[in-house]
Amino acid sequence: MACMVTGIVARPAAGAGWHGPPAGPAGAEDKRIAVVALDMRNDGVSGVVDGLTEAAGVLGWHLVVLDGAGDPTDLAAALRTAVAEDTAADGVVLVGLDAVRERPYYGAAAEARLLPLVGWHVGPQPGPVPSTPVAVNVTTDPRTVARLAAEAAISRSGGHAGVVILTDYQYAIAVAKARGIANRIRACAQCNLLELVNLPLTETGRRMPAEMARLLKQYGDALTDVLAINDLYFDDAVGELQQEGVPTDRLSLISAGDGSPSARDRIRRGFYQTATIAEPLELQAWQLLDELNRLMAHQPTSGFVAEPEVVTRADPEPEDPDFRASYRRIWQR
Structure with a gap:
């Protein structure tokens, strides 16, 4: 199947009404x-799957969800199953994995069967993923997310942020966010980039408490803000901060990704975390199925890129655009 993509343009989403695709094919x-x-233990991944389930219910489509469980062997098996002929899938959605790295497990079979593929956070940029059959990667622009996260730290600290960045070098999108944050902090004349830490997301539960203790000991008062590419790091950091007796307003945690329920709760309570630059997960899930529907109708993907949601204590629940009504209208559902 030839997969065409229109020009990708970021448009405002939160609080500004619907700025997504105005038209498209009726739902198959x-x-x-x-x-x-x-x-599925990752809140961002599970949030997208929940949104896919909701959108599939509107379309009348059947979903087969295969969980890689954060294990390379299980993920490889899930990918092989997804593209196998006996699974009888009409399309495939990849959620949260690296499409290039995992290509050996799904690429050849998907291409042979002309299966339309879309993904969420499967590459470093929105749009098609080069060297793979993935027609469109649905994500906010990581450069925008990184800039907003860094500027939240700069603003909160009055331009004197001492920053540690937590990332996972296994994923291109995580690297892109970390580099963007680092570049913005370096451009702040009186800010200090203390360290960039590579800590795999799959190891946060085991390693994050000790890592947080090390950072506190090594940098002391010079450390004002910890920025991470995902809220998951902070789920496993706050217990150590409490144990070390760190006041909740002494150290700021800011995430460049996802906007998990636990992160939003910490922000509302003023419990260490001050912001998360959240993905509009439900909107993106509906977009994923809309993009598949376009591909199955042999039409171009939409080119739509939603803006991230800036979640703070002052604005803990940014307003979503009316995407459900818009996609129902497009799908004639």
């Missing part, structure tokens, strides 16, 4: 979609 009937999730 009775489709079976395989969803491969990197790890």
Whole structure:
């Protein structure tokens, strides 16, 4: 299947009404979609899958969800199953994995079967993922996310932020965010980039408490803000901060990604975390199925890129655009 993509333009989403695609093909009937999730324990991944389930219900499509459980062997098996002929999938959604790195497990079979593939956070930029059959990677622009996260730290600290960045070098999108944050902090004349830490997301539960203790000991008062590419790091950091007796307003935690329920709760309570630059997960999930629907109708993908949501204590629940009504209208559902 030839996969065409229109020019990608970021448009405002939160609080500004619907700025997504104005039109598209009516929803196809009775489709079976395989969803491969990197790890359903990750709130961002599970949030997208929940949104896919909701959107599939509107379309009348059947989802087969395959959980890689954060394990390379399980993920490889899930990818092989998704593209296998006996799974009888009409399309595939990849959620949270690296499309280039995992290509050996799905690429050849997907291309042979002309399966339309889309993904969420499967590459470093929105749009098609080069060297893979993935027609569109649905994500906010990581450069925008990184800039907003860094500027939240700069603003909060009055331009004197001492920053540690937590990232995961396994994922291109995580590297892109970390580099963007680092570049913005370096451009702040009186800010200090203390360290960039590579800590795999799959190891946060085991390693994050000790890592947080090390950072506190090594940098002391020079450390004012910890920025991470995902809220998951902070789920496993706050216990150590409490144990060390760090006041909740002494150290700021800011995430460049996802906007998990636990992160939003910490922000509302003023419990260490001050901001998360959240993905509009439900909107993106509906977009994923809309992009698949376009591909199955042999039409171009939409080129739509939603803006991230800046979640702070002053604005803990940014307003979503009316995407459900808009996609229902496009799908004629």
